[in-house]
Structure formats: structure tokens, C-alpha cells
Amino acid sequence: MRTLTAAADDARPRRLTIVQGEAVASADRALTLTTILGSCVACCLYDGGAGIGGMNHFLLGDPPPGVTPGSADAERYGLFAMEKLVNEMLKLGASRFGLRAHLYGGGNLHRGMRAIGDENSRFARRFLAQDGIALVREDLGGFAARRVDFQPGLGRARSRRVSDAPFADAMPAAIPAHTGEVELF
Numbered sequence: 794m795r796t797l798t799a800a801a802d803d804a805r806p807r808r809l810t811i812v813q814g815e816a817v818a819s820a821d822r823a824l825t826l827t828t829i830l831g832s833c834v835a836c837c838l839y840d841g842g843a844g845i846g847g848m849n850h851f852l853l854g855d856p857p858p859g860v861t862p863g864s865a866d867a868e869r870y871g872l873f874a875m876e877k878l879v880n881e882m883l884k885l886g887a888s889r890f891g892l893r894a895h896l897y898g899g900g901n902l903h904r905g906m907r908a909i910g911d912e913n914s915r916f917a918r919r920f921l922a923q924d925g926i927a928l929v930r931e932d933l934g935g936f937a938a939r940r941v942d943f944q945p946g947l948g949r950a951r952s953r954r955v956s957d958a959p960f961a962d963a964m965p966a967a968i969p970a971h972t973g974e975v976e977l978f
Contacts, residue, residue, distance in 0.1 A: 854916025
């Protein structure tokens with residue numbers, strides 16, 4: 794867990810990529826957290842009164858038997874990733890009662906296979922409901938990947954669908970017809 798406890802000295806915009814099993818909490822108004830999601834889910838939490846936000850990115854909701862909070866890959870599981878994000882935000886001064894959540898991802902990218910994205914989405918919604926955290930926005934499910942950008946110090950989020958369409962083949966540039974004349978300057 795990376796925790797950014799204070800805003801940077803300058804106000805230049807910065808971008809930090811959140812990968813699977815990672816979470817970041819910050820009050821930095823110039824910071825943008827970003828991630829790419831397929832079947833994974835990202836939760837963006839924000840306390841508007843404190844100006845503190847955070848994002849996590851988890852691979853699966855519930856951990857298998859034997860995975861404990863101290864395990865090396867524990868935060869890849871939503872149960873631990875969500876608890877860690879909430880606790881780090883509380884350490885920075887957020888109020889549990891002021892937390893608002895956005896959920897993103899949970900896509901089922903491989904049609905005909907197990908709907909892992911749906912399972913992750915159900916887990917995230919259930920976790921928020923059990924913890925009494927208001928879900929104010931979601932972009933979950935479907936068959937597309939997403940890119941999410943979140944400004945934790947401002948509580949602003951944006952989700953964009955990522956196309957899986959192949960790149961078009963590059964067309965060679967047309968060669969101008971040869972006229973046989975050369976002009977010198």
C-alpha cells in the first residue's frame with residue numbers, strides 16, 4: 794500500500810498508475826490515480842469534508858482459504874484491498890461516515906467463460922453495503938475493458954471504455970508520379 798500523506802510542494806499535475814493488488818490514499822489535489830481494468834474492480838473512495846480520496850485495484854473478491862491479511866498477495870483480493878484502502882484513508886483524517894464510493898471494471902472480457910467480472914462487482918457492492926459506505930457511481934460489467942482516472946484530493950473520477958478492435962493496417966504513402974524533370978535552385 795502506497796500512502797501519500799501530504800500534498801506535494803508544487804501544484805504541477807502528477808499521474809500515478811495503480812496496478813493489481815495496490816491501493817493509494819492521498820489528499821493531493823494535483824494527483825491523478827489511473828488504472829486499466831478488465832474483470833478486476835477498482836474502488837475510488839472520497840471524503841469530501843476532509844478532501845481525502847483513494848483508489849484500489851483488486852483481482853478477485855473473496856480470498857481462497859489460507860490467504861491472510863499478512864500474505865504477500867493478500868491485497869489482490871477485494872476483502873483485504875477494500876479494508877486497507879478504508880483504513881489508510883481514516884489514518885489520513887477521512888471520516889468513515891463521510892466516505893462515498895465509485896466502482897469501476899468488472900467486465901466479462903471472455904464471453905462463454907466464467908463471469909469473474911460479475912462476481913467481482915457483486916463482491917464490491919456487498920462490501921460497501923455491509924460497511925455502510927454510499928455507492929454514488931458505478932460503471933461495472935459488460936464486455937469492455939476500462940481506463941479509470943481519479944483525482945483523490947478532489948473526488949473527481951472518469952471512466953472510459955477501451956476498445957479491443959485491432960489496429961488498422963498502415964497504408965503506405967503514395968509515391969508521386971515521376972515527371973523526369975529536376976529543378977535546381
